[in-house]
Amino acid sequence: MRVLVLGGDGFCGWPTSLYLSDHGHDITIVDNLSRRKIDIELEVESLTPIRPISERIRAWREVSGRDIGFVNVDLATEYDRLVEVLEELRPEAIVHFAEQRAAPYSMRTQKTKRYTVDNNVRATHNLLTALAHSGVDASLVHLGTMGVYGYGWSGSAPIPEGYLTVKVATPDGELEREILHPANPGSVYHLTKTLDQLMFSFYARNDGLRITDLHQGIVWGTQTEQTIRDERLINRFDYDGDYGTVLNRFLMQAAIGHPLTVHGTGGQTRAFIHIRDTVRCIELAIANPPEAGSRVLVRNQITETHRVLDLAKMIGDVTGTEIAYLPNPRREAEENDLAVRNDQFLALGLQPTTLSQGLLDECTDVAARYSHRADPAKIVSRSVWRAGMETADDLLTELPARLPEPQ
Amino acid sequence: MRVLVLGGDGFCGWPTSLYLSDHGHDITIVDNLSRRKIDIELEVESLTPIRPISERIRAWREVSGRDIGFVNVDLATEYDRLVEVLEELRPEAIVHFAEQRAAPYSMRTQKTKRYTVDNNVRATHNLLTALAHSGVDASLVHLGTMGVYGYGWSGSAPIPEGYLTVKVATPDGELEREILHPANPGSVYHLTKTLDQLMFSFYARNDGLRITDLHQGIVWGTQTEQTIRDERLINRFDYDGDYGTVLNRFLMQAAIGHPLTVHGTGGQTRAFIHIRDTVRCIELAIANPPEAGSRVLVRNQITETHRVLDLAKMIGDVTGTEIAYLPNPRREAEENDLAVRNDQFLALGLQPTTLSQGLLDECTDVAARYSHRADPAKIVSRSVWRAGMETADDLLTELPARLPEPQ
Numbered sequence: 001m002r003v004l005v006l007g008g009d010g011f012c013g014w015p016t017s018l019y020l021s022d023h024g025h026d027i028t029i030v031d032n033l034s035r036r037k038i039d040i041e042l043e044v045e046s047l048t049p050i051r052p053i054s055e056r057i058r059a060w061r062e063v064s065g066r067d068i069g070f071v072n073v074d075l076a077t078e079y080d081r082l083v084e085v086l087e088e089l090r091p092e093a094i095v096h097f098a099e100q101r102a103a104p105y106s107m108r109t110q111k112t113k114r115y116t117v118d119n120n121v122r123a124t125h126n127l128l129t130a131l132a133h134s135g136v137d138a139s140l141v142h143l144g145t146m147g148v149y150g151y152g153w154s155g156s157a158p159i160p161e162g163y164l165t166v167k168v169a170t171p172d173g174e175l176e177r178e179i180l181h182p183a184n185p186g187s188v189y190h191l192t193k194t195l196d197q198l199m200f201s202f203y204a205r206n207d208g209l210r211i212t213d214l215h216q217g218i219v220w221g222t223q224t225e226q227t228i229r230d231e232r233l234i235n236r237f238d239y240d241g242d243y244g245t246v247l248n249r250f251l252m253q254a255a256i257g258h259p260l261t262v263h264g265t266g267g268q269t270r271a272f273i274h275i276r277d278t279v280r281c282i283e284l285a286i287a288n289p290p291e292a293g294s295r296v297l298v299r300n301q302i303t304e305t306h307r308v309l310d311l312a313k314m315i316g317d318v319t320g321t322e323i324a325y326l327p328n329p330r331r332e333a334e335e336n337d338l339a340v341r342n343d344q345f346l347a348l349g350l351q352p353t354t355l356s357q358g359l360l361d362e363c364t365d366v367a368a369r370y371s372h373r374a375d376p377a378k379i380v381s382r383s384v385w386r387a388g389m390e391t392a393d394d395l396l397t398e399l400p401a402r403l404p405e406p407q
Numbered sequence: 408m409r410v411l412v413l414g415g416d417g418f419c420g421w422p423t424s425l426y427l428s429d430h431g432h433d434i435t436i437v438d439n440l441s442r443r444k445i446d447i448e449l450e451v452e453s454l455t456p457i458r459p460i461s462e463r464i465r466a467w468r469e470v471s472g473r474d475i476g477f478v479n480v481d482l483a484t485e486y487d488r489l490v491e492v493l494e495e496l497r498p499e500a501i502v503h504f505a506e507q508r509a510a511p512y513s514m515r516t517q518k519t520k521r522y523t524v525d526n527n528v529r530a531t532h533n534l535l536t537a538l539a540h541s542g543v544d545a546s547l548v549h550l551g552t553m554g555v556y557g558y559g560w561s562g563s564a565p566i567p568e569g570y571l572t573v574k575v576a577t578p579d580g581e582l583e584r585e586i587l588h589p590a591n592p593g594s595v596y597h598l599t600k601t602l603d604q605l606m607f608s609f610y611a612r613n614d615g616l617r618i619t620d621l622h623q624g625i626v627w628g629t630q631t632e633q634t635i636r637d638e639r640l641i642n643r644f645d646y647d648g649d650y651g652t653v654l655n656r657f658l659m660q661a662a663i664g665h666p667l668t669v670h671g672t673g674g675q676t677r678a679f680i681h682i683r684d685t686v687r688c689i690e691l692a693i694a695n696p697p698e699a700g701s702r703v704l705v706r707n708q709i710t711e712t713h714r715v716l717d718l719a720k721m722i723g724d725v726t727g728t729e730i731a732y733l734p735n736p737r738r739e740a741e742e743n744d745l746a747v748r749n750d751q752f753l754a755l756g757l758q759p760t761t762l763s764q765g766l767l768d769e770c771t772d773v774a775a776r777y778s779h780r781a782d783p784a785k786i787v788s789r790s791v792w793r794a795g796m797e798t799a800d801d802l803l804t805e806l807p808a809r810l811p812e813p814q
Contacts, residue, residue, distance in 0.1 A: 079517075079521065110486075110536050110537070110540050113532075113536050114486065114529075114532065114533060114536055117528065117529070117532045117606075118529055118532075121524065121528050121602070122521075122524070122525055125520075125521065125524045125525075126521060129517050129520050129521055130517075133517050133794070153584075154575055154577060154582065154584075155575075155577045155579065155582045156577045156578050156579045157575060157576065157577035157578065157582070164575065165575075165576070166573035166574060166575055166584075166586075167573060167574040167581075168561055168562075168564060168571065168572075168573055169564065169572070170561060170562045170563045170564035171563050171564065172562065172563045174574075175561065175562045175564070177560075177561075177573075177589075179573075179586075179589045180589065180590075182584075182586045182587065183587075183605055183608075185605070185609055188609070191605060191606065191609045194605050195528070195602045195605060195606075198590055198592070198598060198601050198602060198605070199524075199598065199602075201590075202592055202595070202598045205738075206738055206792060206793065207793060331612075331613055385613060386613065386614060387540070
């Protein structure tokens with residue numbers, strides 16, 4: 001299948017591009033390298049030494065014999081170029097990762113709030129407009145987030161896959177309606193994914209676009225079967241307070257002897273998925289698009305749920321790392337339960353890669369190997385949800401003596 | 408009260424500015440004159456000869472002795488200027504009309520779809536970010552639309568004011584939840600108002616902004632007690648296929664002897680409000696904002712509902728004008744019923760200005776007085792919801808002999 005991977009240079013996009021290429025798809029990455037530029041702005045780097053995109057692609061050709069195309073386009077601002085790319089390449093599927101994806105970054109400053117909305121909304125809407133008008137009949141697979149649902153909204157009922165059945169009282173008795181699950185975004189980033197949902201719904205209905213929205217949990221892990229084949233193919237590993245995600249941060253912190261940073265009580269329960277399952281889910285999604293004229297197909301892309309504190313304790317126990325309870329920079333409930341339906345991907349054959357000591361070790365090993373690249377001043381989260389909220393001081397000011405590299 | 412009227416040069420914004428000024432409020436209009444520029448792009452003009460904004464403001468000073476300020480700012484792109492204006496003027500209330508407001512224009516081309524989303528979303532989000540960070544404690548009153556609800560969604564139950572009570576099944580029995588009414592936008596324009604709702608909800612919750620969202624029906628009429636005081640204060644009258652709204656178009660068509668343009672069967676039932684009530688509702692809304700920390704206050708700003716064909720028949724019967732049944736350029740149901748709650752404004756003391764022969768005559772008189780300014784080639788709607796949909800030819804190629812001006 002001819003597939004465009006928008007945002008194909010990012011943490012999920014790059015391993016997805018390699019996986020799909022490895023499985024015989026004809027891949028073109030469309031990316032404006034914004035993620036790398038934000039690293040520069042934040043003065044932080046991926047813990048792993050990622051290579052320039054052209055070197056990545058060259059290495060993949062050497063390793064696999066397969067070509068991946070690359071086009072540098074800013075989807076939010078270069079509309080005409082986007083239309084040209086669509087008409088020239090005529091993809092059969094488009095995977096859309098091309099949005100600013102960190103909640104803390106989206107709450108950091110006025111500028112980053114505005115960038116997140118302006119970039120994400122315009123990128124998605126430009127894509128929809130271009131698809132509606134170009135006549136390119138590609139199915140669209142978009143990376144949403146579990147965060148669109150919020151936490152604890154539906155009591156003991158598990159979060160459904162996108163649509164919720166509700167009863168509405170009318171003078172003629174109760175009416176049953178299936179609605180898009182009410183939006184309860186926890187940050188400006190999550191807000192943009194709820195805006196995306198409404199745009200998708202409109203364009204599916206008005207223009208018959210075939211759209212799948214994948215509400216993904218927190219991704220952990222770094223390497224996939226493809227990225228591991230050559231060091232030049234290595235995937236990003238974000239550990240900083242803005243882009244690092246909770247489980248990977250704990251593993252990295254354990255690797256360098258930094259206390260595990262739990263915000264608030266750690267009573268937040270979250271949904272998780274390993275990066276190896278992310279790439280599989282994307283392939284399942286592009287292989288099973290909705291029919292034209294159908295409503296947006298929503299699938300929950302998660303394999304398990306864990307309480308943040310439980311993860312910290314587990315990793316703390318195994319590695320002998322202490323836990324630091326820090327002020328929570330987010331406005332969120334101290335604790336929540338979470339049950340999520342994920343029947344669709346299981347029915348399509350996904351074999352979940354759940355938390356296991358082996359995988360945790362693999363990840364810690366990656367972190368340890370590159371621990372000398374870490375900047376301890378970037379670990380504590382300081383992007384707060386409202387001005388004046390308390391943040392913590394750095395817990396570690398110098399890196400420990402260099403750890404032996406695992407073989 | 409110090410009030411900023413964003414979009415204060417437009418069809419609703421201008422009479423609102425005058426009404427609030429007349430009632431003792433201290434008004435500054437913020438507008439980038441985009442509505443006038445779209446007229447140039449569409450090669451059409453307001454039927455009424457509206458004057459430049461500075462002449463309008465000068466005339467108002469002569470007539471009333473009151474000053475209205477004016478600042479030309481593009482809210483979507485000139486963020487720093489917006490922040491400056493807020494900090495300099497420190498308004499107590501902000502009325503936000505500053506969005507592209509025509510559904511047909513929003514569906515016209517790729518460019519107008521993108522402009523509508525890019526302009527409306529960024530203008531609203533910039534405003535929210537600026538309010539959250541500037542420390543200016545102004546309540547925000549936004550003009551939404553009845554079109555966020557869609558038509559016929561809740562069966563025989565009247566459309567509530569923003570929030571809908573639903574029952575959700577859980578393993579522990581049914582849960583009652585009050586949700587934002589599900590979004591069912593009928594065009595890209597309406598879509599942007601549903602996106603606004605989610606942004607308002609987030610910023611009210613995260614930042615404690617005090618926000619009122621007014622879901623307005625189709626506005627008809629032209630003049631208010633203020634705009635009528637001097638010809639230089641006259642309000643816009645849009646009759647063209649993109650910006651003209653149904654009832655005013657019928658009245659103008661009757662005035663120049665053009666068949667009344669009914670799209671499809673005319674079985675669409677819509678909500679209406681006279682421009683004189685719009686301005687009163689805005690004053691009631693700014694005088695009764697929600698508390699900080701409350702959810703968004705949603706009020707339906709409508710006074711009556713009518714079936715489009717009934718309006719056409721009524722006006723056709725009185726004026727002896729025939730009805731032309733034209734293809735419907737929209738994707739919508741042929742017919743719908745509509746019941747809408749509007750208890751809130753009634754409770755606040757609104758005395759509805761409902762359809763009456765006197766008001767219809769007044770409007771037809773305005774249309775007749777300026778009928779020589781009409782371009783008959785701009786009357787038939789040609790912006791279609793999907794490429795290839797049928798449109799009609801012009802029904803009148805020349806204006807009838809000039810009508811005598813009513814005294």
